[in-house]
Amino acid sequence: DAKTTQPTSMDCAEGRAANLPCNHSTISGNEYVYWYRQIHSQGPQYIIHGLKNNETNEMASLIITEDRKSSTLILPHATLRDTAVYYCIVRPGYTGNQFYFGTGTSLTVIP
Amino acid sequence: NAGVMQNPRHLVRRRGQEARLRCSPMKGHSHVYWYRQLPEEGLKFMVYLQKENIIDESGMPKERFSAEFPKEGPSILRIQQVVRGDSAAYFCASSPDASYGYTFGSGTRLTVV
Numbered sequence: 255d256a257k258t259t260q261p262t263s264m265d266c267a268e269g270r271a272a273n274l275p276c277n278h279s280t281i282s283g284n285e286y287v288y289w290y291r292q293i294h295s296q297g298p299q300y301i302i303h304g305l306k307n308n309e310t311n312e313m314a315s316l317i318i319t320e321d322r323k324s325s326t327l328i329l330p331h332a333t334l335r336d337t338a339v340y341y342c343i344v345r346p347g348y349t350g351n352q353f354y355f356g357t358g359t360s361l362t363v364i365p
Numbered sequence: 366n367a368g369v370m371q372n373p374r375h376l377v378r379r380r381g382q383e384a385r386l387r388c389s390p391m392k393g394h395s396h397v398y399w400y401r402q403l404p405e406e407g408l409k410f411m412v413y414l415q416k417e418n419i420i421d422e423s424g425m426p427k428e429r430f431s432a433e434f435p436k437e438g439p440s441i442l443r444i445q446q447v448v449r450g451d452s453a454a455y456f457c458a459s460s461p462d463a464s465y466g467y468t469f470g471s472g473t474r475l476t477v478v
Binding site for chain 1: 369398400407408409410413421424454456458466467468469470471472
């Protein structure tokens with residue numbers, strides 16, 4: 255029950271910005287958009303999350319459209335270590351709701 | 366300030382044996398979540414526990430699997446009478462409360478031979 259749609263795979267040149275799209279057209283007003291990534295065989299790593307405003311941290315930026323039906327995760331200067339599967343997840347902000355991971359986008363950063 | 370600790374990292378069991386997977390949440394985190402990742406597949410939610418209580422076990426197989434999070438000590442995911450189909454990576458995550466994002470551990474890779 256992922257409720258999001260992401261491209262299966264993407265490539266990005268090393269040093270360039272990686273823009274990973276996510277559609278969540280059925281998002282509810284109380285649902286946040288979260289991004290996680292999983293580098294091969296490791297545990298998922300939290301990247302960023304937001305409700306309706308754009309967010310930025312040391313890892314990435316999150317751009318959420320005004321209607322909140324889609325978002326884009328931006329890795330400003332991709333490195334080879336950013337090669338991973340990236341998961342976009344929508345989740346209510348109140349208690350008792352788990353993260354449901356879909357199939358994600360497999361990002362390959364190319365030297 | 367250690368992260369989520371899972372042990373063992375790798376576990377090999379023969380068919381029919383029991384597997385016990387341990388998860389120590391981050392300090393100050395009282396919510397624990399278990400996920401399973403079968404080879405070449407995505408992460409599947411199994412169970413959500415808060416100290417001494419199972420909050421949501423909707424993803425747990427109906428038989429052979431159980432989980433606990435006692436007042437003292439780590440959370441335990443127990444698989445009885447393991448079968449080859451149980452071979453997977455099992456990830457534990459914790460959070461300070463259910464409205465926060467999770468921090469995941471490095472996982473336990475179970476191989477059933």
